[in-house]
Amino acid sequence: MGELALPPAGEEQAGEDRIVYDLDGVRDRFEALRREVPGIDVRFAMKACPLDEVLAHLIRLGSGIDAASTPELKHALSVGAQLGRTHYGNTVKSDRDIATAYQLGIRDFATDSLEDVAALIRHAPGARVYCRLATTGEGALWGLQNKFGCSPDDALRILTAAKAGGLVPSGLSVHVGSQQINPDAWHAAFEQFDRVMAALAARDIILDHVNLGGGLPAFDYLDRHGNPLRPPIDKIFLVLREGIAALRRTHGEHLGIIVEPGRYLVADHGTIHTRVVRMTARHLPDGTRQRWLYLGVGKFNGLYEMDMLQYRLVFPSHPEEQMVPAVVAGPTCDSDDAYSSTHGLVQVPSALASGDPVRIVSCGAYAVSYMTEGFNGFPPLPHTCTGGAW
Ligand SMILES: Cc1ncc(COP(=O)(O)O)c(C=O)c1O
Numbered sequence: 233m234g235e236l237a238l239p240p241a242g243e244e245q246a247g248e249d250r251i252v253y254d255l256d257g258v259r260d261r262f263e264a265l266r267r268e269v270p271g272i273d274v275r276f277a278m279k280a281c282p283l284d285e286v287l288a289h290l291i292r293l294g295s296g297i298d299a300a301s302t303p304e305l306k307h308a309l310s311v312g313a314q315l316g317r318t319h320y321g322n323t324v325k326s327d328r329d330i331a332t333a334y335q336l337g338i339r340d341f342a343t344d345s346l347e348d349v350a351a352l353i354r355h356a357p358g359a360r361v362y363c364r365l366a367t368t369g370e371g372a373l374w375g376l377q378n379k380f381g382c383s384p385d386d387a388l389r390i391l392t393a394a395k396a397g398g399l400v401p402s403g404l405s406v407h408v409g410s411q412q413i414n415p416d417a418w419h420a421a422f423e424q425f426d427r428v429m430a431a432l433a434a435r436d437i438i439l440d441h442v443n444l445g446g447g448l449p450a451f452d453y454l455d456r457h458g459n460p461l462r463p464p465i466d467k468i469f470l471v472l473r474e475g476i477a478a479l480r481r482t483h484g485e486h487l488g489i490i491v492e493p494g495r496y497l498v499a500d501h502g503t504i505h506t507r508v509v510r511m512t513a514r515h516l517p518d519g520t521r522q523r524w525l526y527l528g529v530g531k532f533n534g535l536y537e538m539d540m541l542q543y544r545l546v547f548p549s550h551p552e553e554q555m556v557p558a559v560v561a562g563p564t565c566d567s568d569d570a571y572s573s574t575h576g577l578v579q580v581p582s583a584l585a586s587g588d589p590v591r592i593v594s595c596g597a598y599a600v601s602y603m604t605e606g607f608n609g610f611p612p613l614p615h616t617c618t619g620g621a622w
Pocket of ligand 1: 298
């Protein structure tokens with residue numbers, strides 16, 4: 233029997249899938265944020281994209297780092313993060329985590345419980361501690377309200393206990409929820425800061441900063457109709473400028489403002505290059521036919537958020553073709569590995585064939601950090617960077 237030749241796989245072969253980061257785009261976002269909201273200390277939430285190139289690039293541009301575990305702290309310091317502008321932003325940490333961070337030289341810690349403060353008093357003597365307030369998470373793609381943050385009354389108790397134990401009560405923080413598109417979410421945060429800071433001042437506790445957390449949105453995800461989302465970023469920046477100015481008028485012009493963007497900096501500047509695995513037409517129980525487009529990359533190897541978001545797909549080999557609706561899914565043998573049906577069907581070229589190239593746009597946030605080690609035999613997606621000094 234003659235040997236079967238491998239079928240042509242198109243421009244992008246299996247195994248050549250990758251995510252490409254545009255470092256110049258990341259720089260533009262970083263600079264836009266500092267221009268639009270002057271006088272803030274930007275600390276990249278590294279969990280959104282912990283690649284050496286991206287971290288080193290942002291650090292060189294002047295970013296600090298929000299790290300949320302001891303491996304993240306070590307990683308950040310190894311690529312040049314300044315100790316004084318790197319904080320431990322996770323309220324959940326063990327005694328050992330705290331002691332390790334302290335040994336590394338970290339002196340700024342988030343907290344939201346008396347138990348965590350007691351551990352900080354013991355394992356990070358004299359450190360600065362800021363208290364995270366709970367938010368509703370309304371308006372965000374991912375609310376973070378359940379796991380993190382305390383009530384204003386608890387914040388008073390926690391920072392009072394911190395001071396009594398020899399820590400420096402340094403600030404308050406919030407996270408209004410990731411991919412927050414409602415400017416009012418930040419309004420509410422400023423009001424909370426104001427009230428809690430006034431109550432703390434009455435107890436002789438004067439804070440030196442507030443931390444607005446993450447939540448700034450990416451621009452280029454699609455809405456349920458397949459149109460670009462285009463969140464009201466100018467309005468959000470306006471609310472930030474006004475809120476910061478009001479807070480400084482009341483609580484002192486020297487009040488520091490930290491912002492911890494993750495998604496906003498990297499989401500729109502990461503593009504996945506992959507290929508069509510197969511396009512099929514399946515008969516549904518009601519007799520209708522539904523097309524499915526299976527791609528080489530899905531939930532477990534780069535698109536963890538694919539069941540919550542819709543990304544723009546580009547088909548370079550089929551620029552002009554008739555489009556048909558399809559469900560988009562990843563390559564694994566797992567039914568979670570698909571766009572959520574709540575997003576409806578995606579318009580795709582009708583004649584896609586196995587091996588045709590596909591680009592998935594604006595998927596740079598929480599892509600590399602959420603990949604599995606090789607679920608179902610699909611290895612983590614490799615990355616490359618363009619632009620910057622690399
Ligand atoms: C403490 C903290 N700060 C910042 C961020 C970054 O959030 P985003 O990517 O929405 O900007 C996160 C994300 O979970 C977080 O937990």
